[in-house]
Amino acid sequence: MAVTIKDVAKKAGVSPSTVSRVLSNHPRISAETSRKVREIMEELGYHPNIMAKNLVSRTTNSICILLPKSAEELFSNFFFMELIRGIVTQANRQGFDVLISSGANEKDEVEGVSRLLNGHRVDGVILLYSRIDDPVVDFLHKNNHKFVLIGRSEHYPDILSVDTDNVQASYDATKHLISLGHERIGFVSGPPELVVSKDRLKGYMQALIDSGLESKPEWIVEGEFLQESGYRAISFFMNLPDRPTAIVLIDDVVSFGVLRGLHELNYKVPEDLCLVSFNNIPLSEMSTPPLSSVDIGIYNMGYTASQLLIQAIQNTGEAKTELGRFIIPHRLVVRESSIFSVPKGS
Template structure:
């Protein structure tokens, strides 16, 4: 005969109903009790019948993950596997599975979210992007469906639970890194302009330049996809200018690697000729040559916190909207250095 809830309850010295509530991750059960019951389940080899539980409480025991582009494109960027790792750690611990939805176009992404909601495929959704005027967010708000945003909402900020960094101040700090090294011709390479993260990081870049009394030049602002190819394309535009920049603020490490590769192909050395600073602190940031000076936004923690917030909302529909700001840290490496009087970088 298999292990039952009663066996677990006896081993953990609690009532069978308490074991059931722990399995459902009821918010009113203390953390100590949850740990004790889960320890007993593990030691006894008890595995709850997820299908039966889902039918009983009308739960799918699944979380939806929505990316803004196709899986082929999104998963080229190590940001997404890392944020998914943070989400998965929480989901695994609490017996949730993950349902990932992507799309080649905004319309495909929207249709995928509709299928998840109308088809009762998931209990809640995590959006891994924040876009201006997003139909997906408007739809989820209208349906009062539990969701959490990784990023800052463009609007309805008090109604939407979101997990984010202070991207404006992070961009001010990383731009000041170049300004403090004597750079005056500083360009910005960003992603899609309808993404809130791009807007915030561009705003911080402009604020840092203005405070330092440096010009904000339109021809120094390039916007491409968050991919290695996007960085390569940006180099073409910037280094054909009569006055090319000596410093670059790039909104994503993967784009930065594309920039470095393209510069080297054109005989331009980083950091000797051009200094580069970036965002995200992906695992590739440290192993690329030169290693990247970048902002560590704690990607794993963003995913981890988002999953916790979503499961809280799933278990308690009255859970108020939260704003969780994950701290960032500047990581200084080899891709930036002081600029000399003649415009080249110097150690």
């Protein structure tokens, strides 16, 4: 005969409703009670009927991660993998499953998350990026769905979001190069529709203005978060008659393309060009030379986003989770790519 929730309750010396609350990770259940009940469930071989429980509680104990459109960008960039690792780790600890959704375009993304939420297959969504005009955020916000944005929303500043101060981080990276004596500093940006591209460009520009330095339009190049973007950008930069002596790059993966291009052109870092990048992924320390990079706490960002979303889901009908922007601290890690003063011949 199958073990029931009443069998678990009797063995554990608690009520069936307490066992039910343990299964749903109710915040009012103590860690000791939860541990005891789960040990009894394992001892008796009890497996809850998840579908029946979901029908009663109107929750799924599942969340959705909405991936960026470009699969190439996703699977070649450690940033997204580390974000997902943080999200999944926290979700699993809370007893939540994680579903993945993506779309070829914005319309597909909206339809995808709509099916999952309105079909009661997930309780909330985490968006891994923030666009300046985002129909997915519009849909989630207007329909009062639970969601957390990785990044910053320009239209809805009070929604739940997790970010780093990208303006200040880029300002700090640029100021570091200025402190070495550089006056001609370039910037390799990301897609212009992303808020992170806008914010990091703003920080770069503000640092130049505060230091009384100019920025020429040809010293700013837009691209994707891909090696090829850096590879193409450096070919352009090094052929300028008045080329930069240092560059701030929006992402470590982009920097790897820059390093490859410089090697092929027989230029050396930092002797001929100094570089500072973002995200401080593990490979940045192992590149040749090791990259100076701004550490934005990627894993912590994903972990926090997952934690906030689950809190918002579990607090439905009780005290509301405080909305707002949660900032993860950043730090500049200086390595060999930016330890020289103004390169030779400048």
